[in-house]
Amino acid sequence: MNYNVDENGYYGPFGGAFIPDELKENIDQLTERYVEILESPKFKTEFAALLKDYAGRPSPLYFAPRLSAKYGTRIYLKREELNHTGSHKINNAIGQILLAREMGCTHIIAETGAGQHGVATATVCAKLGLRCTVYMGAVDVERQALNVARMKMLGATVEPVTSGGGTLKDAVDLAFAYWVAHPEAYYLLGSAVGPHPFPDIVARLQSVISAEIRAQLLEQEGRELPDYVIACIGGGSNAAGAFYHFLDEEAVRLVQVEAGGHGTQGDEHAASLTCGTEGILHGSRSMILFDQDGEVREPYSISAGLDYPGIGPLHAYLAHTGRSTVLVATDRQALEAARELSQLEGIIPAIESAHALAALPQMKFRPEDVVVVNVSGRGDKDMPTYLREFGL
Numbered sequence: 001m002n003y004n005v006d007e008n009g010y011y012g013p014f015g016g017a018f019i020p021d022e023l024k025e026n027i028d029q030l031t032e033r034y035v036e037i038l039e040s041p042k043f044k045t046e047f048a049a050l051l052k053d054y055a056g057r058p059s060p061l062y063f064a065p066r067l068s069a070k071y072g073t074r075i076y077l078k079r080e081e082l083n084h085t086g087s088h089k090i091n092n093a094i095g096q097i098l099l100a101r102e103m104g105c106t107h108i109i110a111e112t113g114a115g116q117h118g119v120a121t122a123t124v125c126a127k128l129g130l131r132c133t134v135y136m137g138a139v140d141v142e143r144q145a146l147n148v149a150r151m152k153m154l155g156a157t158v159e160p161v162t163s164g165g166g167t168l169k170d171a172v173d174l175a176f177a178y179w180v181a182h183p184e185a186y187y188l189l190g191s192a193v194g195p196h197p198f199p200d201i202v203a204r205l206q207s208v209i210s211a212e213i214r215a216q217l218l219e220q221e222g223r224e225l226p227d228y229v230i231a232c233i234g235g236g237s238n239a240a241g242a243f244y245h246f247l248d249e250e251a252v253r254l255v256q257v258e259a260g261g262h263g264t265q266g267d268e269h270a271a272s273l274t275c276g277t278e279g280i281l282h283g284s285r286s287m288i289l290f291d292q293d294g295e296v297r298e299p300y301s302i303s304a305g306l307d308y309p310g311i312g313p314l315h316a317y318l319a320h321t322g323r324s325t326v327l328v329a330t331d332r333q334a335l336e337a338a339r340e341l342s343q344l345e346g347i348i349p350a351i352e353s354a355h356a357l358a359a360l361p362q363m364k365f366r367p368e369d370v371v372v373v374n375v376s377g378r379g380d381k382d383m384p385t386y387l388r389e390f391g392l
């Protein structure tokens with residue numbers, strides 16, 4: 001099996017580039033040049049240096065003794081929450097802004113859900129002196145106020161989006177609309193979604209996560225391959241990064257955890273792999289949540305970063321081929337997992353990452369298994385949610 005994108009931009013039946021004519025020239029240019037740029041010694045050197053000295057990589061791979069004892073196995077946490085700005089999003093932001101600069105673009109536009117991608121983008125734009133506009137659903141502006149303030153502090157313009165449900169899908173819609181009207185801007189997509197080549201660009205830039213896991217496991221466990229890699233899925237960028245260098249290692253089981261909201265028996269969830277059907281959203285074919293009329297459905301999750309009705313095409317393909325295992329974590333399960341990690345290991349995770357941790361009680365492990373959970377971000381931005389939900 002080949003799990004990498006093919007020359008037409010597809011992962012099996014998923015992917016492609018379904019775009020308006022206005023964007024064709026831009027996307028064609030990007031498609032033509034991105035591999036050569038990302039593989040160039042100049043890019044690699046600059047990217048590696050910024051990841052190290054600016055983002056603070058490598059992020060630790062931490063053996064979690066109390067969590068391991070609880071689940072009777074060997075659990076490691078990949079500490080993406082320790083990156084500058086508090087999540088894995090900075091890896092992609094640094095990489096794509098270097099790519100944009102190489103393509104001659106000086107205005108960066110981005111969408112954001114939880115605000116982590118907006119903050120990462122605003123941060124790197126500030127550092128490199130580029131103009132930055134971030135589209136964010138009005139509901140998310142409210143529930144992630146800390147990140148809105150950070151973006152403004154960094155000098156970015158935040159555009160609240162009131163159309164639709166006022167969440168991530170609506171922000172992506174508006175960012176695309178702006179890009180159609182201003183093709184000279186660079187649209188810095190924050191997840192492994194969108195038209196080809198974005199899913200591949202994001203996966204390559206985030207693949208530093210699994211490259212580090214391999215090296216760190218070799219040093220700490222004497223073997224490069226874990227038995228399981230577990231990650232939460234919004235659009236799929238942290239999962240793509242955590243899986244990337246294990247895709248062809250069939251012995252490594254890849255576990256994708258979707259946001260189950262109030263439960264998948266109802267309509268209030270964001271579980272596009274479990275409950276979605278094939279369709280096109282934001283420029284690519286993937287698994288999408290539709291309503292009975294064939295309209296894209298309003299998703300729901302307590303986590304703004306997972307509150308998206310689609311999923312990246314790579315992940316649809318991994319699930320479709322059976323390469324991955326798909327699990328669902330409800331709001332309640334994620335909240336419990338967040339409290340558990342906080343009180344067993346002293347690490348307060350982002351509510352998104354808590355969904356990955358909520359896979360642990362749903363799985364059966366052997367004592368000798370090596371389980372890696374990607375802790376995609378830290379919980380500071382979610383403290384108002386935790387305070388409210390736990391009555392602290």
Ligand SMILES: *Cc1c(COP(=O)(O)O)cnc(C)c1O
Nearest residue numbers: 116191234235236237238352377
């Ligand atoms: C954005 C975000 C996610 C979800 O996005 P993916 O592209 O699926 O990784 C998960 N965790 C955190 C902390 C985030 O900020």
